[in-house]
Amino acid sequence: MTAPASVGTVAPKSLHFREPLPLASGATIADYSLMVETYGELNAARSNAVLVCHALNASHHVAGVYQDAPKNVGWWDNMVGPGKPVDTRRFFVVGVNNLGSCFGSTGPMSTDPATGRPYGARFPVVTVEDWVDAQARLADALGIERFAAVMGGSLGGMQALSWAIRHPARIGHCVAIATTPKLSAQNIAFNDVARSAIQSDPDFHGGDYYAHGVKPRRGLRVARMIGHITYLSGDDMAEKFGRALRGKADDADYAFGYGVEFEVESYLRYQGEKFSEYFDANTYLLITRALDYFDPAKSCGGDLARALAPARARFLLASFSTDWRFSPARSREIVTALIRNDRDVTYAEIDAPHGHDAFLLDDPRYHRALAAYFDTIATEVGQ
Amino acid sequence: MTAPASVGTVAPKSLHFREPLPLASGATIADYSLMVETYGELNAARSNAVLVCHALNASHHVAGVYQDAPKNVGWWDNMVGPGKPVDTRRFFVVGVNNLGSCFGSTGPMSTDPATGRPYGARFPVVTVEDWVDAQARLADALGIERFAAVMGGSLGGMQALSWAIRHPARIGHCVAIATTPKLSAQNIAFNDVARSAIQSDPDFHGGDYYAHGVKPRRGLRVARMIGHITYLSGDDMAEKFGRALRGKADDADYAFGYGVEFEVESYLRYQGEKFSEYFDANTYLLITRALDYFDPAKSCGGDLARALAPARARFLLASFSTDWRFSPARSREIVTALIRNDRDVTYAEIDAPHGHDAFLLDDPRYHRALAAYFDTIATEVGQ
Numbered sequence: 001m002t003a004p005a006s007v008g009t010v011a012p013k014s015l016h017f018r019e020p021l022p023l024a025s026g027a028t029i030a031d032y033s034l035m036v037e038t039y040g041e042l043n044a045a046r047s048n049a050v051l052v053c054h055a056l057n058a059s060h061h062v063a064g065v066y067q068d069a070p071k072n073v074g075w076w077d078n079m080v081g082p083g084k085p086v087d088t089r090r091f092f093v094v095g096v097n098n099l100g101s102c103f104g105s106t107g108p109m110s111t112d113p114a115t116g117r118p119y120g121a122r123f124p125v126v127t128v129e130d131w132v133d134a135q136a137r138l139a140d141a142l143g144i145e146r147f148a149a150v151m152g153g154s155l156g157g158m159q160a161l162s163w164a165i166r167h168p169a170r171i172g173h174c175v176a177i178a179t180t181p182k183l184s185a186q187n188i189a190f191n192d193v194a195r196s197a198i199q200s201d202p203d204f205h206g207g208d209y210y211a212h213g214v215k216p217r218r219g220l221r222v223a224r225m226i227g228h229i230t231y232l233s234g235d236d237m238a239e240k241f242g243r244a245l246r247g248k249a250d251d252a253d254y255a256f257g258y259g260v261e262f263e264v265e266s267y268l269r270y271q272g273e274k275f276s277e278y279f280d281a282n283t284y285l286l287i288t289r290a291l292d293y294f295d296p297a298k299s300c301g302g303d304l305a306r307a308l309a310p311a312r313a314r315f316l317l318a319s320f321s322t323d324w325r326f327s328p329a330r331s332r333e334i335v336t337a338l339i340r341n342d343r344d345v346t347y348a349e350i351d352a353p354h355g356h357d358a359f360l361l362d363d364p365r366y367h368r369a370l371a372a373y374f375d376t377i378a379t380e381v382g383q
Numbered sequence: 384m385t386a387p388a389s390v391g392t393v394a395p396k397s398l399h400f401r402e403p404l405p406l407a408s409g410a411t412i413a414d415y416s417l418m419v420e421t422y423g424e425l426n427a428a429r430s431n432a433v434l435v436c437h438a439l440n441a442s443h444h445v446a447g448v449y450q451d452a453p454k455n456v457g458w459w460d461n462m463v464g465p466g467k468p469v470d471t472r473r474f475f476v477v478g479v480n481n482l483g484s485c486f487g488s489t490g491p492m493s494t495d496p497a498t499g500r501p502y503g504a505r506f507p508v509v510t511v512e513d514w515v516d517a518q519a520r521l522a523d524a525l526g527i528e529r530f531a532a533v534m535g536g537s538l539g540g541m542q543a544l545s546w547a548i549r550h551p552a553r554i555g556h557c558v559a560i561a562t563t564p565k566l567s568a569q570n571i572a573f574n575d576v577a578r579s580a581i582q583s584d585p586d587f588h589g590g591d592y593y594a595h596g597v598k599p600r601r602g603l604r605v606a607r608m609i610g611h612i613t614y615l616s617g618d619d620m621a622e623k624f625g626r627a628l629r630g631k632a633d634d635a636d637y638a639f640g641y642g643v644e645f646e647v648e649s650y651l652r653y654q655g656e657k658f659s660e661y662f663d664a665n666t667y668l669l670i671t672r673a674l675d676y677f678d679p680a681k682s683c684g685g686d687l688a689r690a691l692a693p694a695r696a697r698f699l700l701a702s703f704s705t706d707w708r709f710s711p712a713r714s715r716e717i718v719t720a721l722i723r724n725d726r727d728v729t730y731a732e733i734d735a736p737h738g739h740d741a742f743l744l745d746d747p748r749y750h751r752a753l754a755a756y757f758d759t760i761a762t763e764v765g766q
Contacts, residue, residue, distance in 0.1 A: 025639035125639040185620035185647040186612060192648040193608040195641060196655070200601040202585055218583040222605060225576040229569060237568035243678065251684070254676055256408035256508040258578060258590075258668045262675065264568040265575040272579070285641045292645065293637055295626065301634070324707075 004083035007039040010064035010074070014104060015141055021099075021134055024293075027124040030113065034138055035060045035097040035104035039080060040088035042144070047381040049092045049144045050374075051135060052076060053152035053159035056227070056287050057279060059103035062095035063088070078362040085370035090383035091148065096138055098131045100286040108282030109210065120282060121207030128155070128294045132162045136170065148381050149374070151175035153359035154326065155287070158294045161334070164311040165296055173377055174313040175370075178323055178359040180330035181304050181337070182295035187325065190230055191288040194223035198281045207282050216281045221272035223284055228271050233322035233355030237264060304337035314344040316373045318366065320358040321351045346373065387466035390422040393447035393457070397487060398524055404482075404517055407676075410507040413496060417521055418443045418480040418487035422463060423471035425527070430764040432475045432527045433757075434518060435459060436535030436542035439610070439670050440662060442486035445478035446471070461745040468753035473766035474531065479521055481514045483669040491665030492593065503665060504590025511538070511677045515545045519553065531764050532757070534558035536742035537709065538670070541677045544717070547694040548679055556760055557696040558753075561706055561742040563713035564687050564720070565678040570708065573613055574671040577606035581664045590665050599664045604655035606667055611654050616705035616738030620647060687720035697727040699756045701749065703741040704734045729756065 014033045021029045037060045042049060052062045054075070063074035063081050080086045080093050097105040100123060108123040115122075139147065150163040150171050157179025164174040183191070198204055201219030205212050229237075241264035245252055260266045300306040315338055319331035328349045338345040348369045352358040358366065397416045404412045420443045425432060435445045437458070446457035446464050463469045463476050480488040483506060491506040498505075522530065533546040533554050540562025547557040566574070581587055584602030588595050615623075624647035628635055643649045683689040698721055702714035711732045721728040731752045735741040741749065 025637075027639075125641075182626065184617060185624040185626065185645075186615075186617040188626070188645050189608075189612050189620065189647050189651055192645075192651060193605060193612065196608060196652065197580055197605045199641070200604065221583065222576060222580045225572075225579060226609065229572045229576065232569075234567060234569040237572065241568040243565065243568065243571070251681060254408075256410075258508075258582070258672060262568075262571050262575070264572050268572055268575060269579065289641060298634060 004081060006077060007064040007081045007088050009067050010037050010039065010061075011066070012037045012060055012104065015138065017134075017137055017141070019137070021130070021137070023124055023130045024127040025125050029099065029106065029124065032099060032106035032134070033104075034099065034106075034134065036138065037061060037064075037074075037095045038142075039063050039093045040091050042092040042142075043381070043383065045382065046144055047146070047148060048090065048378070048383050049094060049139075049142070049147050050086055051094045051096070051139070051147050051150045051163075052080065052086075053131075053135070053150065053156035054095070054098065054101075055152070055154040055156045056291070057275070059101065060095040060097040061103070062093065076360065079367070079370065085367050086151070086374050087378065090378040091374070094138070094142065094144075096135055099134050100126045100283060102280035102283040107280070108207070108286065109280055118210040120210055123282060123286070125289055126286060127290050128158045128162050129166060131290070132159055132166055135159070135163075136167055139170065146170045146172060148377050149173040149175050151177070152179075153177040154179055154356065155291055158291075162294075162296065164313040164315070165308060168310050168312040171313045172380070173316065173373075174311070175316045175373070176334070177318045178320055178326050178331075178356055179334075180326040181297060181334050183292055188292050190226060191292055194226050195285055195288060197222035197226075198284060204281060207285075209281070215276070217276040220276035220279060220281055220284065221269070224275035224279075225268045225272045228268055230325045231355055231357045233324065233353060235322060236354050239353070241267060304333060305340040308334075308337050308343070309341055311338075311341070311343060316346045316348070316370075318348040318350060318359075318369065320355070320366075321349065322353055323356045323358060325356040387464060389460060390447040390464045390471050392450050393420050393422065393444075394449070395420045395443055395487065398521065400517075400520055400524070402520070404513070404520070406507055406513045407510040408508050412482065412489065412507065415482060415489035415517070416487075417482065417489075417517065419521065420444060420447075420457075420478045421525075422446050422476045423474050425475040425525075426764070426766065428765065429527060430529070430531060431473065431761070431766050432477060432522075432525070432530050433469055434477050434479070434522070434530050434533045434546075435463065435469075436514075436518070436533065436539035437478070437481065437484075438535070438537040438539045439674070440658070442484065443478040443480040443488075444486070445476065459743065462750070462753065468750050469534070469757050470761065473761040474757070477521070477525065477527075479518055482517050483509045483666060485663035485666040490663070491590070491669065492663055501593040503593055506665060506669070508672055509669060510673050511541045511545050512549060514673070515542055515549055518542070518546070519550055522553065529553045529555060531760050532556040532558050534560070535562075536560040537562055537739065538674055541674075545677075545679065547696040547698070548691060551693050551695040554696045555763070556699065556756075557694070558699045558756070559717070560701045561703055561709050561714075561739055562717075563709040564680060564717050566675055571675050573609055574675055577609050578668055578671060580605035580609075581667060587664060590668075592664070598659070600659040603659035603662060603664055603667065604652070607658035607662075608651045608655045611651055613708045614738060614740045616707065616736060618705060619737050622736065624650060687716060688723040691717075691720050691726070692724055694721075694724070694726060699729045699731070699753075701731040701733060701742075701752065703738070704732065705736055706739045706741060708739040
């Protein structure tokens with residue numbers, strides 16, 4: 001066994017789709033592009049493909065680095081690569097930036113062919129189901145009839161679940177981590193505060209800020225700060241920051257002002273600032289709304305087991321003990337509904353201190369569980 | 384026994400203090416006014432006074448209504464009144480609006496005698512300890528040498544604790560509900576996001592918005608929405624709102640937009656709107672900072688028992704099972720520190736669904752515990 005390595009230098013590509021995509025809202029996207037990265041080799045049987053679905057602020061750049069940006073490491077590089085849980089010597093891994101996101105796929109920043117100007121507020125609301133349908137067309141374009149696995153954490157896990165429901169013949173395994181069958185009122189509330197902060201920023205201009213040459217950065221900063229608090233556990237924040245004062249001893253006197261004084265304030269404001277530089281505000285609205293709307297049981301009278309009945313995949317669910325955003329109880333709801341359908345389901349509830357963000361970290365027990373599961377899949381598909 | 388009644392029509396009064404008040408920051412307030420309400424009668428021995436301390440957004444208006452505003456019921460009217468847990472037939476109850484608040488006491492909106500303009504950003508940062516010292520002077524003015532009890536919930540509980548430490552001879556009982564010995568990193572983080580929203584509102588003008596004839600209402604709305612989420616439990620929000628759509632059946636189709644659609648959004652935005660009408664943004668910064676700074680153990684090397692050693696009062700602590708802002712574990716830290724000092728402490732951990740806000744509600748078990756405790760106090764002071 002060699003030590004896990006990086007997939008190395010990678011290059012994204014843009015795939016264009018000309019067939020109009022009908023959306024859950026009733027609207028249609030006439031034509032669109034998706035940014036894609038792939039790692040590893042598709043085998044001759046085309047049976048070893050794994051689709052990785054991203055969450056709110058990530059993209060197609062799952063693993064590796066870029067030639068011209070050697071520090072821009074993919075967001076799940078610890079999960080995907082040679083010798084890593086999703087081993088790119090055995091699997092052909094596909095990362096895709098979803099429709100409406102802001103990393104090169106068609107979204108609110110793109111030019112609306114109907115007007116010649118950025119879509120802005122006119123970009124249609126898209127749902128998890130819409131993303132999954134667009135991903136299925138991507139699979140067609142890549143010559144993949146069936147994914148060995150579709151996987152993701154958080155919102156990515158919702159896409160994996162939706163794949164199992166919408167395209168049951170095209171997914172072997174559904175790997176859904178730190179996810180939920182639907183947002184709670186509290187989850188929606190946090191999303192709405194973030195949206196309010198963006199929408200009430202005078203630089204938002206009803207979503208058409210591109211034309212004004214500005215960005216609603218104040219709103220984005222606040223949105224990200226709120227989000228960040230919900231991604232970490234209270235214990236994790238206590239451990240990382242406690243009540244430490246920035247650049248001062250713990251028993252130093254307070255500054256008696258309203259500027260950044262505690263370490264945790266400095267950290268959050270830095271995260272907000274960074275995010276406001278690279279993320280698009282309309283995409284923030286769009287993706288949080290897709291989170292709010294995800295609820296496969298809605299059309300089945302609230303019965304999740306009935307919603308999951310079409311699924312034929314086998315399932316790996318994983319959750320983290322200190323995740324208060326999508327707690328283990330939410331994953332257990334999915335497990336219970338799958339068992340009611342006699343589905344084959346593996347469930348790992350991992351005792352980890354890092355809250356919701358744990359799905360992105362390389363906790364050894366978590367990664368060992370994933371590695372073992374993907375090892376079985378690889379064997380199944382002859383890799 | 385008669386059914387609990389209201390204290391009826393009450394009238395606030397403003398008391399002016401001419402002796403300069405030295406503050407924890409090193410600054411001094413030259414002179415100041417405090418808004419005060421009282422209910423019941425001070426007995427001849429002056430032994431039956433109870434001071435009620437308010438939390439972030441409340442005031443001196445603890446109970447009853449005003450002649451000209453019969454719907455403006457005091458914020459703790461269910462706790463204070465004839466036949467209520469703090470029975471105004473037996474106790475003389477004092478409500479006071481703290482220094483820096485925006486309900487008539489001297490604060491950022493007041494005229495700075497040095498400039499003839501509102502203090503705005505120049506109003507000094509005040510602490511829980513400063514409030515308690517100002518309250519002690521109020522007691523002097525009212526002829527109260529010793530309070531039978533000082534009580535409060537949340538930030539009000541911090542004031543009660545601080546009374547026990549700073550003025551041990553002047554407090555018989557310390558009643559501290561749903562409180563904490565110090566904010567956690569997560570608590571500070573939520574406060575800081577709220578402050579960021581206010582400070583980054585273009586109408587904030589560095590705190591001197593009065594001169595511009597505007598209010599940073601966008602920031603205040605977001606701040607209140609964030610706060611509100613932390614006051615309710617997740618279960619409570621699920622119970623109250625779930626995923627209900629405003630004005631639509633649960634299985635109705637989504638609106639596919641970014642406006643108010645879920646009931647929980649409507650509720651939060653309404654709360655934010657209402658708050659932004661009546662609350663002052665500088666006061667929001669000031670009071671959240673006082674929360675951040677409260678940490679009586681800080682000057683004792685982090686040893687809470689040592690910080691509480693001067694206390695001579697008897698203590699009632701109460702917490703609520705679903706309060707994730709100041710959880711029962713935080714109250715237990717105080718109880719443990721008091722026991723280490725051989726203090727007389729009663730602790731009630733109440734199984735209640737309503738999160739942090741439970742301290743304001745009339746849960747029967749909670750109110751029975753408080754009523755029994757205050758009955759003992761009343762007997763002690765001969766009432």
